[in-house]
Amino acid sequence: MDEIEKLQTRTDSIEERECPTNFTEFKRKRSKTEKKYERYRKRIENYKIKKKRKKCLSQENEEKVECQLKEKEQKYENFLSKKQMKEKIMERLNQVYASSGNSLKICIDCSFIDKMSSKEMSRLAQQIGRCYATNKSLEHPVHFSLCNLDANSNFYKELCRVNDGFERYILEKTNQSLIEKFSDKKENICYLSPDADQYLEDIDTEKIYVIGGLVDETVNKKVTLSKCNDLKIKTYALPIEKYLSRKIGDQEENRKYNYNKILAINQVFNVLAHVFEHKDWVTALDTNVPKRKGFISHKSS
Secondary structure (H helix, E strand, O other), X not given: OHXXXXXXXXXXXXXXXXXXXXXXXXXXXXXXXXXXXHHHHHHHHHHHHHHHHHHHHHHHHHHHHHHHHHHHHHXXXXXXXXXXXXXXXXXXXXXXXXXXXXXXXXXXEOOOHHHOOHHHHHHHHHHHHHHHHHHHHOOOOOEEEEEOOOOOXXXXXXXXXXXXXXXXXXXXXXXXXHHHHOXXXXXXXXXXXXXXXXXXXXXXXXXXXXXXXXXXXXXXXXXXXXHHHHHOOEEEEOOHHHHEEEOOOOHHXXXXXXXXXXXXXXXXXXXXXXXXXXXXXXXXXXXHOOHHHOEEEOOOO
Protein backbone atom coordinates (compact mmCIF):
# COMPACT_ATOMS: atom_id res chain seq x y z
CA MET A 1 0.00 0.00 0.00
CA ASP A 2 2.81 2.35 0.75
CA GLU A 3 4.21 1.88 -2.71
CA ILE A 4 0.84 2.61 -4.32
CA GLU A 5 0.47 5.85 -2.33
CA LYS A 6 3.95 6.95 -3.34
CA LEU A 7 3.15 6.35 -7.00
CA GLN A 8 -0.07 8.41 -6.73
CA THR A 9 1.76 11.36 -5.14
CA ARG A 10 4.33 11.28 -7.93
CA THR A 11 1.67 11.29 -10.67
CA ASP A 12 -0.17 14.15 -8.96
CA SER A 13 2.97 16.27 -8.80
CA ILE A 14 3.70 15.61 -12.51
CA GLU A 15 0.14 16.60 -13.50
CA GLU A 16 0.42 19.80 -11.49
CA ARG A 17 3.60 20.71 -13.33
CA GLU A 18 2.22 19.95 -16.80
CA CYS A 19 -1.23 21.54 -16.24
CA PRO A 20 -0.95 24.88 -14.43
CA THR A 21 -3.87 25.97 -12.30
CA ASN A 22 -3.76 29.54 -13.84
CA PHE A 23 -5.61 29.13 -17.16
CA THR A 24 -4.88 32.73 -18.29
CA GLU A 25 -1.29 31.74 -18.96
CA PHE A 26 -2.43 29.08 -21.38
CA LYS A 27 -2.86 30.26 -25.00
CA ARG A 28 -4.91 28.13 -27.28
CA LYS A 29 -3.92 27.91 -30.94
CA ARG A 30 -6.59 29.11 -33.37
CA SER A 31 -7.96 26.73 -35.90
CA LYS A 32 -7.80 27.26 -39.66
CA THR A 33 -11.49 28.15 -39.85
CA GLU A 34 -11.05 30.81 -37.15
CA LYS A 35 -8.09 32.35 -39.03
CA LYS A 36 -10.11 32.38 -42.27
CA TYR A 37 -13.02 34.04 -40.51
CA GLU A 38 -10.70 36.70 -39.04
CA ARG A 39 -9.26 37.51 -42.48
CA TYR A 40 -12.74 37.62 -43.97
CA ARG A 41 -13.92 40.05 -41.25
CA LYS A 42 -10.96 42.39 -41.88
CA ARG A 43 -11.66 42.38 -45.63
CA ILE A 44 -15.27 43.36 -45.01
CA GLU A 45 -14.18 46.22 -42.72
CA ASN A 46 -11.67 47.51 -45.33
CA TYR A 47 -14.31 47.24 -48.05
CA LYS A 48 -16.75 49.34 -45.98
CA ILE A 49 -14.07 51.98 -45.33
CA LYS A 50 -13.22 52.20 -49.06
CA LYS A 51 -16.90 52.46 -49.94
CA LYS A 52 -17.34 55.40 -47.57
CA ARG A 53 -14.29 57.14 -49.08
CA LYS A 54 -15.63 56.63 -52.59
CA LYS A 55 -18.95 58.18 -51.58
CA CYS A 56 -17.19 61.21 -50.13
CA LEU A 57 -15.01 61.57 -53.23
CA SER A 58 -17.99 61.18 -55.57
CA GLN A 59 -19.84 63.94 -53.69
CA GLU A 60 -16.80 66.21 -53.89
CA ASN A 61 -16.39 65.44 -57.60
CA GLU A 62 -20.05 66.21 -58.24
CA GLU A 63 -19.67 69.57 -56.50
CA LYS A 64 -16.53 70.34 -58.52
CA VAL A 65 -18.25 69.38 -61.78
CA GLU A 66 -21.21 71.61 -60.93
CA CYS A 67 -18.87 74.53 -60.22
CA GLN A 68 -16.99 73.94 -63.48
CA LEU A 69 -20.25 73.80 -65.43
CA LYS A 70 -21.39 77.06 -63.87
CA GLU A 71 -18.07 78.71 -64.78
CA LYS A 72 -18.35 77.43 -68.35
CA GLU A 73 -21.91 78.73 -68.62
CA GLN A 74 -20.75 82.15 -67.44
CA LYS A 75 -17.91 82.08 -69.98
CA TYR A 76 -20.24 81.08 -72.80
CA GLU A 77 -22.56 83.94 -71.89
CA ASN A 78 -19.68 86.35 -72.59
CA PHE A 79 -18.27 84.25 -75.41
CA LEU A 80 -17.28 86.01 -78.61
CA SER A 81 -16.59 84.40 -81.95
CA LYS A 82 -13.27 84.91 -83.73
CA LYS A 83 -14.86 87.48 -86.00
CA GLN A 84 -16.32 89.39 -83.05
CA MET A 85 -12.99 89.27 -81.20
CA LYS A 86 -11.17 90.61 -84.25
CA GLU A 87 -13.67 93.42 -84.65
CA LYS A 88 -13.35 94.30 -80.96
CA ILE A 89 -9.53 94.44 -81.19
CA MET A 90 -9.64 96.58 -84.33
CA GLU A 91 -12.13 98.93 -82.69
CA ARG A 92 -9.89 99.26 -79.62
CA LEU A 93 -6.81 99.99 -81.74
CA ASN A 94 -8.63 102.50 -83.93
CA GLN A 95 -9.79 104.37 -80.84
CA VAL A 96 -6.16 104.81 -79.77
CA TYR A 97 -5.17 106.44 -83.07
CA ALA A 98 -8.35 108.55 -83.15
CA SER A 99 -7.59 110.08 -79.74
CA SER A 100 -4.14 109.20 -78.39
CA GLY A 101 -4.05 111.74 -75.58
CA ASN A 102 -4.28 109.20 -72.73
CA SER A 103 -2.35 106.35 -74.36
CA LEU A 104 1.30 105.36 -74.20
CA LYS A 105 3.27 106.37 -77.30
CA ILE A 106 6.06 104.12 -78.59
CA CYS A 107 7.93 104.68 -81.84
CA ILE A 108 10.51 102.39 -83.46
CA ASP A 109 13.25 104.22 -85.33
CA CYS A 110 14.02 102.28 -88.54
CA SER A 111 16.93 104.47 -89.61
CA PHE A 112 19.58 101.79 -88.93
CA ILE A 113 18.61 99.46 -91.78
CA ASP A 114 21.81 100.22 -93.72
CA LYS A 115 23.90 98.94 -90.79
CA MET A 116 22.22 95.51 -90.68
CA SER A 117 22.60 92.31 -92.65
CA SER A 118 19.64 90.51 -94.24
CA LYS A 119 19.54 88.08 -91.30
CA GLU A 120 19.46 90.95 -88.80
CA MET A 121 16.70 92.70 -90.79
CA SER A 122 14.66 89.51 -90.69
CA ARG A 123 15.04 89.31 -86.92
CA LEU A 124 14.03 92.96 -86.58
CA ALA A 125 10.91 92.30 -88.67
CA GLN A 126 10.00 89.40 -86.38
CA GLN A 127 10.45 91.54 -83.27
CA ILE A 128 8.20 94.28 -84.70
CA GLY A 129 5.56 91.61 -85.39
CA ARG A 130 5.77 90.48 -81.74
CA CYS A 131 5.32 94.08 -80.60
CA TYR A 132 2.14 94.34 -82.63
CA ALA A 133 0.86 91.02 -81.23
CA THR A 134 1.46 92.30 -77.69
CA ASN A 135 -0.30 95.57 -78.48
CA LYS A 136 -3.42 93.70 -79.64
CA SER A 137 -3.60 91.79 -76.36
CA LEU A 138 -3.34 94.88 -74.12
CA GLU A 139 -6.39 96.29 -72.36
CA HIS A 140 -5.05 99.78 -73.08
CA PRO A 141 -3.23 99.54 -76.43
CA VAL A 142 -0.16 101.60 -77.23
CA HIS A 143 -0.02 104.29 -79.89
CA PHE A 144 2.50 102.31 -81.95
CA SER A 145 4.39 103.90 -84.85
CA LEU A 146 7.31 103.20 -87.19
CA CYS A 147 9.39 106.08 -88.56
CA ASN A 148 12.06 106.13 -91.30
CA LEU A 149 10.19 103.28 -92.99
CA ASP A 150 10.29 103.41 -96.78
CA ALA A 151 7.49 101.43 -98.43
CA ASN A 152 9.78 100.60 -101.37
CA SER A 153 12.70 99.36 -99.28
CA ASN A 154 13.85 95.77 -98.85
CA PHE A 155 13.09 96.00 -95.16
CA TYR A 156 9.44 96.79 -95.85
CA LYS A 157 9.27 93.73 -98.11
CA GLU A 158 10.83 91.67 -95.32
CA LEU A 159 8.22 92.98 -92.89
CA CYS A 160 5.47 91.85 -95.26
CA ARG A 161 7.13 88.46 -95.79
CA VAL A 162 7.70 87.68 -92.12
CA ASN A 163 4.43 89.14 -90.79
CA ASP A 164 1.36 87.93 -92.63
CA GLY A 165 -0.97 90.86 -93.41
CA PHE A 166 1.51 93.57 -92.37
CA GLU A 167 -0.07 95.99 -94.85
CA ARG A 168 -3.30 95.81 -92.84
CA TYR A 169 -1.65 96.29 -89.44
CA ILE A 170 -3.31 99.06 -87.44
CA LEU A 171 -0.23 101.12 -86.64
CA GLU A 172 1.30 104.34 -87.88
CA LYS A 173 3.88 103.92 -90.67
CA THR A 174 5.82 106.85 -92.09
CA ASN A 175 8.97 107.46 -94.10
CA GLN A 176 9.59 110.69 -92.18
CA SER A 177 12.60 110.92 -89.90
CA LEU A 178 12.21 111.08 -86.13
CA ILE A 179 12.78 114.85 -86.00
CA GLU A 180 10.42 115.53 -88.94
CA LYS A 181 7.63 113.47 -87.42
CA PHE A 182 7.90 114.99 -83.93
CA SER A 183 9.23 118.43 -84.84
CA ASP A 184 6.80 120.19 -82.50
CA LYS A 185 7.39 117.66 -79.66
CA LYS A 186 11.14 117.26 -79.72
CA GLU A 187 11.46 118.06 -76.01
CA ASN A 188 9.08 115.15 -75.24
CA ILE A 189 11.17 112.53 -77.07
CA CYS A 190 12.73 109.93 -74.78
CA TYR A 191 15.15 107.77 -76.75
CA LEU A 192 15.89 104.46 -75.05
CA SER A 193 19.53 103.42 -75.20
CA PRO A 194 21.39 100.85 -73.06
CA ASP A 195 24.42 103.18 -73.05
CA ALA A 196 22.54 106.16 -71.56
CA ASP A 197 23.63 107.50 -68.17
CA GLN A 198 20.17 108.39 -66.87
CA TYR A 199 17.57 105.80 -65.87
CA LEU A 200 13.97 105.97 -67.07
CA GLU A 201 11.83 106.35 -63.94
CA ASP A 202 8.27 107.32 -64.89
CA ILE A 203 6.05 106.58 -67.89
CA ASP A 204 4.16 109.64 -69.09
CA THR A 205 1.47 109.83 -71.79
CA GLU A 206 2.85 113.16 -73.01
CA LYS A 207 6.26 111.63 -73.75
CA ILE A 208 7.21 109.73 -76.91
CA TYR A 209 9.34 106.68 -76.15
CA VAL A 210 11.60 105.79 -79.07
CA ILE A 211 13.25 102.38 -79.46
CA GLY A 212 16.16 102.09 -81.87
CA GLY A 213 15.27 99.59 -84.60
CA LEU A 214 18.66 97.91 -84.52
CA VAL A 215 19.54 94.23 -84.32
CA ASP A 216 23.31 94.09 -84.12
CA GLU A 217 24.92 90.69 -83.59
CA THR A 218 28.37 92.28 -83.45
CA VAL A 219 27.16 94.55 -80.60
CA ASN A 220 28.55 97.90 -81.71
CA LYS A 221 28.37 100.15 -78.66
CA LYS A 222 26.84 103.63 -78.40
CA VAL A 223 25.25 103.59 -81.88
CA THR A 224 21.91 105.02 -80.72
CA LEU A 225 23.60 107.22 -78.10
CA SER A 226 25.85 108.94 -80.63
CA LYS A 227 22.89 109.60 -82.92
CA CYS A 228 20.91 111.16 -80.08
CA ASN A 229 23.85 113.32 -79.07
CA ASP A 230 24.07 114.64 -82.63
CA LEU A 231 20.33 115.37 -82.71
CA LYS A 232 20.33 116.69 -79.11
CA ILE A 233 17.67 114.26 -77.96
CA LYS A 234 17.33 113.04 -74.36
CA THR A 235 18.40 109.44 -73.82
CA TYR A 236 17.34 107.07 -71.06
CA ALA A 237 18.24 103.50 -70.09
CA LEU A 238 15.90 100.94 -68.60
CA PRO A 239 16.56 100.71 -64.84
CA ILE A 240 17.65 97.08 -64.99
CA GLU A 241 20.42 97.27 -62.38
CA LYS A 242 18.28 99.45 -60.11
CA TYR A 243 15.44 96.92 -59.76
CA LEU A 244 17.33 93.70 -60.55
CA SER A 245 20.53 92.37 -59.05
CA ARG A 246 23.29 90.32 -60.61
CA LYS A 247 23.11 86.62 -59.88
CA ILE A 248 26.45 85.55 -58.44
CA GLY A 249 27.37 81.88 -58.06
CA ASP A 250 30.48 79.81 -58.50
CA GLN A 251 32.97 80.52 -61.30
CA GLU A 252 31.44 77.98 -63.72
CA GLU A 253 27.96 79.40 -63.20
CA ASN A 254 29.14 83.00 -63.60
CA ARG A 255 30.61 82.16 -67.01
CA LYS A 256 27.10 81.41 -68.29
CA TYR A 257 25.95 84.99 -67.64
CA ASN A 258 27.02 87.96 -69.74
CA TYR A 259 25.22 90.66 -67.66
CA ASN A 260 24.36 92.38 -70.94
CA LYS A 261 21.69 95.09 -70.67
CA ILE A 262 20.84 95.10 -74.41
CA LEU A 263 17.31 93.74 -74.92
CA ALA A 264 15.34 92.84 -78.02
CA ILE A 265 12.89 95.45 -79.29
CA ASN A 266 9.82 93.44 -78.34
CA GLN A 267 11.23 92.94 -74.81
CA VAL A 268 11.66 96.71 -74.36
CA PHE A 269 8.15 97.22 -75.76
CA ASN A 270 6.73 94.69 -73.27
CA VAL A 271 8.52 96.36 -70.34
CA LEU A 272 7.14 99.81 -71.19
CA ALA A 273 3.61 98.49 -71.75
CA HIS A 274 3.65 96.52 -68.47
CA VAL A 275 4.92 99.47 -66.43
CA PHE A 276 2.31 101.74 -68.01
CA GLU A 277 -0.54 99.35 -67.10
CA HIS A 278 0.64 97.98 -63.72
CA LYS A 279 3.17 100.57 -62.43
CA ASP A 280 5.55 97.75 -61.48
CA TRP A 281 9.14 97.91 -62.72
CA VAL A 282 10.31 94.81 -60.83
CA THR A 283 7.79 92.42 -62.41
CA ALA A 284 8.13 94.04 -65.84
CA LEU A 285 11.91 93.64 -65.89
CA ASP A 286 12.01 90.25 -64.16
CA THR A 287 9.61 88.70 -66.70
CA ASN A 288 11.13 90.28 -69.82
CA VAL A 289 14.89 90.31 -69.15
CA PRO A 290 16.17 86.85 -70.21
CA LYS A 291 17.57 84.75 -67.36
CA ARG A 292 20.70 83.98 -69.37
CA LYS A 293 21.81 87.58 -68.87
CA GLY A 294 22.24 86.90 -65.15
CA PHE A 295 19.81 89.41 -63.60
CA ILE A 296 17.25 88.43 -60.95
CA SER A 297 14.81 90.40 -58.83
CA HIS A 298 15.85 91.44 -55.32
CA LYS A 299 12.97 89.37 -53.87
CA SER A 300 14.21 86.08 -55.35
CA SER A 301 17.84 86.87 -54.49
